[in-house]
Structure formats: C-alpha cells, structure tokens
Amino acid sequence: MLQFVETGRGMPGKRGAEDRRRDFDEIYRGYAREKAEEQAGRCSQCGVPYCQSHCPLHNNIPDWLMLTAEGRLREAYELSQATNTFPEICGRICPQDRLCEGNCVIEQSGHGTVTIGAIEKYITDMAHDEGWIVPPSPARERPEHVAIIGAGPGGLACATIAAERGHEVDLYEASSEIGGQFNMAKKIPGKEEFYETIRYFKKQIELHHVNLLLGKRVTAEELISQKYDEVIIATGVRPREIDLPGINHPKVLSYIDVLRHEKPVGNSVAVIGAGGIGFDVSEFLVHQGISPSLKVDVFMEEWGIDQDYDNRGGLTTPEPEPPAREVFLLQRRSGKPGAGLGKTTGWIHRSSLRMKDVKMLSNCSYEKIDDEGLHLTVGGAYQVLPVDNVVICAGQLPLKELEQPLLDSGVKVHLIGGAAEARELDAKRAIEQAARLAAGL
Ligand SMILES: Cc1cc2nc3c(=O)[nH]c(=O)nc-3n(C[C@H](O)[C@H](O)[C@H](O)COP(=O)(O)OP(=O)(O)OC[C@H]3O[C@@H](n4cnc5c(N)ncnc54)[C@H](O)[C@@H]3O)c2cc1C
Ligand code: SF4
Numbered sequence: 001m002l003q004f005v006e007t008g009r010g011m012p013g014k015r016g017a018e019d020r021r022r023d024f025d026e027i028y029r030g031y032a033r034e035k036a037e038e039q040a041g042r043c044s045q046c047g048v049p050y051c052q053s054h055c056p057l058h059n060n061i062p063d064w065l066m067l068t069a070e071g072r073l074r075e076a077y078e079l080s081q082a083t084n085t086f087p088e089i090c091g092r093i094c095p096q097d098r099l100c101e102g103n104c105v106i107e108q109s110g111h112g113t114v115t116i117g118a119i120e121k122y123i124t125d126m127a128h129d130e131g132w133i134v135p136p137s138p139a140r141e142r143p144e145h146v147a148i149i150g151a152g153p154g155g156l157a158c159a160t161i162a163a164e165r166g167h168e169v170d171l172y173e174a175s176s177e178i179g180g181q182f183n184m185a186k187k188i189p190g191k192e193e194f195y196e197t198i199r200y201f202k203k204q205i206e207l208h209h210v211n212l213l214l215g216k217r218v219t220a221e222e223l224i225s226q227k228y229d230e231v232i233i234a235t236g237v238r239p240r241e242i243d244l245p246g247i248n249h250p251k252v253l254s255y256i257d258v259l260r261h262e263k264p265v266g267n268s269v270a271v272i273g274a275g276g277i278g279f280d281v282s283e284f285l286v287h288q289g290i291s292p293s294l295k296v297d298v299f300m301e302e303w304g305i306d307q308d309y310d311n312r313g314g315l316t317t318p319e320p321e322p323p324a325r326e327v328f329l330l331q332r333r334s335g336k337p338g339a340g341l342g343k344t345t346g347w348i349h350r351s352s353l354r355m356k357d358v359k360m361l362s363n364c365s366y367e368k369i370d371d372e373g374l375h376l377t378v379g380g381a382y383q384v385l386p387v388d389n390v391v392i393c394a395g396q397l398p399l400k401e402l403e404q405p406l407l408d409s410g411v412k413v414h415l416i417g418g419a420a421e422a423r424e425l426d427a428k429r430a431i432e433q434a435a436r437l438a439a440g441l
Contacts, residue, residue, distance in 0.1 A: 001069060004042040009112030010035065021307050023296055026092070028118065033073075036122040040068035043114045044106055051100035051116060057090075059083050061100055061116055068119055077127040080120055088128065091121030135207040138166030144229040146441065147172065149218055149402060152180020154417025154430035155234030156201040161438035163208035170228075171210050174217035178202060180236050181418075182427065184259035188280045189291035190352075197427075220405035230412050230441060233403055234434065237396035237418035237425065242272070246369030247392075255281050255393045266388020267325045270374045273393035274331035274360065276426075279338060279349045281393055286356035288324035302355070323356040328385055330364045330376070337362055396422040 012029045014020075020027060031039070043065040051061045060079055067076035080087045096102070096117040107113035127133050144167050148159045151173035159171040177183060179198040186194035205212055223231055239254050246252070255277050257263040269285055271278050292299040300307055304318035331337050337360040338350045353360065367375040373386040400419045407413055414437055417430030 001041055001043055001045050001066060003038070004044060004106045004111045004114070007038060007042055009042070009115060010039055011115055012118055030125055031118060031122045036119055037069055037071060039115050040065040040119050042106065042111075043069070046105050050103040050105055050108075051114070054099050054103040056099070057083050059087075059100075064123070065114060065116070065119065068123055073123055073126055074130070074132050077123045077132055080123060081127075081133075087120050088124040091117050091119075091124055135204075136164055138164065140166055142166040142168075144168070144441065145226075146170070146230045146232065147218075147223055147226065147228040148232045148234055149223070150174075150180060150234035150236055150417075150419070151178040151201075151212070151214075152234060152236050152417060152430065153182060153197070153201075153427040154236075154419075154434045155180070155232070156205070156434075157431040158232055158234060158416060158434035158438045159210045160201065160204040160208050161435050162441055163210045165438065165441070167441060169208075169210045170213060170226075171205070172213045172216050172218040174215070176215050178205070178212070178214070184256070185280070187259055188284050189287045190283070190293045191280070192291060192294060218402075220402050220409075223402070223406060224409045224411060228411065230414065231402075231406055232414045232416060232434075232437065233400055233406075233419045234416050234430075235399045235402065235419045237422045238399045239392065240395040240397050242366075242392060242394045244366050244369065249369045249371075249390075251387070251389050252369055253389055253391050255391060258391055259284065265325070265391075268327075268385075268387045269325060269389045269391060270328045270330060270385050270387045271391045271393055272330050272364075272366065272374075273395065274329050274337040274362075275393065275395065276341060277396075278329055278331075278393035279341065279353065281391055282327050282329045282353055282358050283349070285325055285327050285391075286323040286353070286358060287321075289321070292321075318355065320355045323358070326387075327353075327356070327358045328387065329353065329358050329360045330366075331360075331362050332364055332366075334363045396425065398422045 012031045014027055015029060043062060045062050045066060049062045052058055055061065060083065064076040064079040067079060084090055094117060100116045101107060101113040104113040142165065146162050146167045146169050148155045148169060148171045151171055155171060156178060159169050163169045178201060182194045182198055185191050239256060253263055258265060258281055265285060271282050290298065292302045302318060302320045304316050306314050306316040329337060338346050341349055361378050363379045365377045369390050373384050374390050375384050396418065398419050398421065400415060403413055403415060416433045416437055418425045420433065
C-alpha cells in the first residue's frame with residue numbers, strides 16, 4: 001500500500017474514437033490484473049477514509065482496495081458487494097469524481113486519486129467471470145406460506161425478496177410468461193431494456209426457489225382453500241373503457257390488442273388518450289423494421305448526429321425513416337399533449353413523435369366512431385378523422401376483484417402496484433411497494 005508516491009494514477013485504456021462512434025459500448029477497457037493490483041496499492045489506508053464517508057453506501061473502500069492489492073480478489077469482491085447490490089453498475093456510472101474519488105485524501109494532496117471506480121468494476125467483472133456471485137440465502141427459513149398473485153414487476157419483486165428472506169412463496173401468473181405489462185412495454189422502440197428486466201427476474205425466481213405457477217388464473221376460492229398465511233394481490237390493472245357511440249365498431253382496438261395481441265393496424269390511426277401509454281402506442285405504430293435504439297447508424301441518422309464530425313457541433317440534418325403510418329394522438333385536456341410525461345424524457349417522446357409527423361391534438365371531444373372514421377370536435381370545431389383504426393389508451397383501473405372475497409374469509413391480504421392504485425402507475429412504484437412489503441412480512 002501507500003504506493004502513490006512512486007506510482008501515478010492510471011486509468012484503463014480508452015477504446016479508439018473510431019470504434020466508439022460505431023456502437024453504444026463502454027469507453028474504457030478493463031484493467032489487466034497486475035494493473036488493478038498496482039492501482040489499488042496506491043491507497044494510503046487513511047485512518048479517516050474520506051472515500052468511504054463520501055460514498056452514499058459507505059462502502060468499505062480502503063479494505064477492499066487492500067485486498068485487491070494483495071491479490072485476494074474474491075474477498076475484495078465479497079466485501080464490496082456486502083454493502084452494495086450492484087457494484088458492477090456503481091463502478092461504471094457513479095459520479096466518483098464528486099464522491100469517493102473526489103474526496104480521496106491523495107487526490108486532495110495532489111497525487112491523483114485512487115481509481116476506485118475502475119477497480120470496483122474490475123473486481124466485480126472478475127466475480128462474474130469466475131462464478132463467485134452466489135444468491136444471498138436467508139438466515140433462517142420462515143414458517144409462513146405466502147401467495148403472490150400476478151407476475152408483473154410488483155409481484156416479481158415481492159416474490160423474489162420474500163423468498164430471499166426465507167418465506168415459502170407461490171407465485172401465480174395467469175399468462176404463459178412472467179413480466180406483466182413489461183411484455184407490452186418491451187415492444188416499444190427505445191424500451192427494449194425491459195427484456196433484460198424480465199430476464200433478470202426469471203433468474204432470480206430460479207435462484208430463490210420461488211414456486212412459479214404459470215398459466216394459472218387463480219380464484220379466491222382456490223386461495224382460501226390453500227390456507228396461505230399472507231396473500232399479496234399484484235394483479236395489475238385493466239384498461240379504462242370509454243362510453244362512445246360506435247365503441248364496438250370493428251376498427252376500434254385497445255392498446256392491449258395492438259401491443260400484446262399484435263392485431264393488424266391500418267395505414268391511418270387515431271389514438272385516444274395522450275398519456276404515457278398513448279405516446280408509447282403512437283411510437284410503436286409509426287416505426288417499422290429494426291428499432292433505432294438497437295442500431296447505431298439508424299439512431300444517428302434519425303437524430304441528426306454527424307459521425308464524421310464534419311459539421312459544427314457534430315450535428316447534421318436529421319433523416320428519420322418515414323412513418324409507418326399516419327397517426328393522430330388525441331387528448332381531451334387543453335394544453336400541450338405529453339405535459340404530464342416524466343420531465344427528463346417527456347421532451348424526447350414529443351420530439352420523436354413530431355419527427356414522425358404525428359398530429360397531436362388537444363381539446364378533443366369525441367362524438368362517435370363509424371365506417372367514416374372518428375367524429376370529434378377539436379376546440380369546438382367539428383371534424384371527421386377518416387382513420388382505419390381507433391386505438392383506445394384512456395387510462396387504467398386497478399384489477400382487484402380477488403380482494404373482497406379473501407377479506408370476507410379472514411385471509412390476510414395486501415395490494416401492491418397497479419392493483420393498489422392505477423393512477424400515475426409506473427414500475428418503480430410497483431417494485432418499491434413490493435420490496436417494502438416483502439421486507440416487512
Ligand atoms: C406500453 C407500456 C409502456 C410502459 N412503459 C413504462 C416505463 O417506461 N417505465 C415504467 O416504469 N413503467 C412503464 N409501464 C408501466 C409498467 O409496466 C407498470 O407500472 C407495471 O407493469 C405495473 O406492475 P404490476 O406488477 O402492478 O402489474 P402488471 O404489470 O399489470 O402485472 C399484473 C400481472 O397479474 C396477472 N394476473 C392478473 N390477474 C391474475 C389472476 N387472477 N391470477 C394470476 N395472475 C393474474 C396478469 O396476467 C399480469 O401478468 C408501461 C406500461 C405499458 C403498457
Ligand atoms: S481516501 Fe483515498 S487514500 Fe484514503 S483510504 Fe480512501 S481511497 Fe485510500
């Protein structure tokens with residue numbers, strides 16, 4: 001240790017710019033083993049380690065640096081993950097320059113910080129490669145038998161955390177696959193990462209021995225007869241129906257018809273409801289072929305990014321693929337469509353749809369749907385949109401019909417995710433609620 005006097009700060013090499021601009025992969029390569037050990041050996045093992053006190057997780061950084069420097073990499077990994085569920089991610093994307101590394105004592109004394117993030121990435125990648133990662137096992141098995149109904153994000157998080165804590169868990173899912181609404185979300189261009197979330201939970205279910213019952217739409221009577229200690233209803237939502245003359249016309253589809261059942265959609269479409277799902281459905285309908293977020297060249301062309309740096313600011317004229325069909329995105333409310341979308345991403349969704357010539361109309365009052373199309377007034381002016389299909393994305397309601405009969409039979413019941421509250425629902429809320437509940441069972 002204390003090698004900082006002789007050995008300078010050394011990050012792993014960067015990939016060349018020519019390679020980096022062709023893909024979305026990492027900028028930095030990983031360390032070779034000797035280099036990681038050498039860099040860890042620069043640490044001065046401070047008595048008051050500012051790296052640790054400025055880490056939001058208070059990771060025991062000096063100790064795992066010492067273990068790394070001594071070549072005890074498995075122990076280093078075990079210590080680093082003891083206070084952190086995803087060191088492979090923190091090692092890459094934490095703002096270390098403002099946290100551990102920014103406050104490292106040898107950085108403050110002008111010697112250049114210990115490269116904590118890069119070393120954390122190295123030991124965690126090594127743990128993945130060497131198979132050192134083992135699922136946490138419960139301190140003791142618990143006697144309670146728990147049923148969780150619905151394998152959407154809420155049910156999945158609740159099941160895996162409850163099982164990790166030692167409960168015996170039965171997870172019922174009506175459809176033939178886990179994921180719930182994520183199975184629709186993953187089809188939206190730009191949201192392909194939800195495939196990975198589902199893959200993650202699939203693995204967690206195996207690791208924690210959750211008893212998964214797919215294709216089983218469980219009834220209240222079945223649950224009562226099983227005498228579960230706790231029943232967690234994570235059955236999600238059902239689409240809100242709207243009352244409109246012609247709502248049963250064959251050209252009317254729900255977002256579930258479009259995304260889950262992939263029913264054919266014509267060349268012109270009106271989407272009723274400009275919330276998050278209305279925006280996503282419109283995005284889905286205007287794209288065709290490979291999603292731009294999976295293909296670097298298509299993405300760069302679509303957003304006008306000049307990969308040859310010939311133009312000022314590295315920008316050029318966007319050349320989006322023409323829209324796959326004409327889409328009207330409609331809302332009853334006045335004001336800008338998409339105003340309620342997330343602050344950090346709403347502008348992207350709006351720009352993306354504008355790029356595909358989606359017509360966004362506010363102040364709509366719907367009159368009827370017939371062979372001619374959708375009859376409506378926009379700001380009081382009557383018009384007919386001669387569309388082939390009308391897709392309803394008019395919000396969601398909790399799906400919780402299991403609750404009352406279970407309560408009536410004295411079963412201990414909890415509601416999480418969309419089943420508890422459908423308004424402003426997102427997966428983060430469903431998962432957080434699930435995790436807190438599972439931790440307290
Ligand atoms: C197109 C689209 C895009 C989205 N994009 C995002 C996004 O970018 N970010 C985000 O955070 N959220 C997004 N969401 C919302 C997110 O998917 C939901 O908030 C989340 O799925 C809710 O989780 P949940 O566990 O409450 O219920 P759900 O995901 O609805 O899952 C409920 C599950 O319960 C099952 N079930 C119902 N009744 C029974 C029964 N009796 N027996 C057995 N199983 C039953 C259902 O089959 C279903 O699988 C999106 C949703 C959609 C539709
Ligand atoms: S502050 Fe820097 S030198 Fe001190 S223990 Fe942490 S990493 Fe090592």
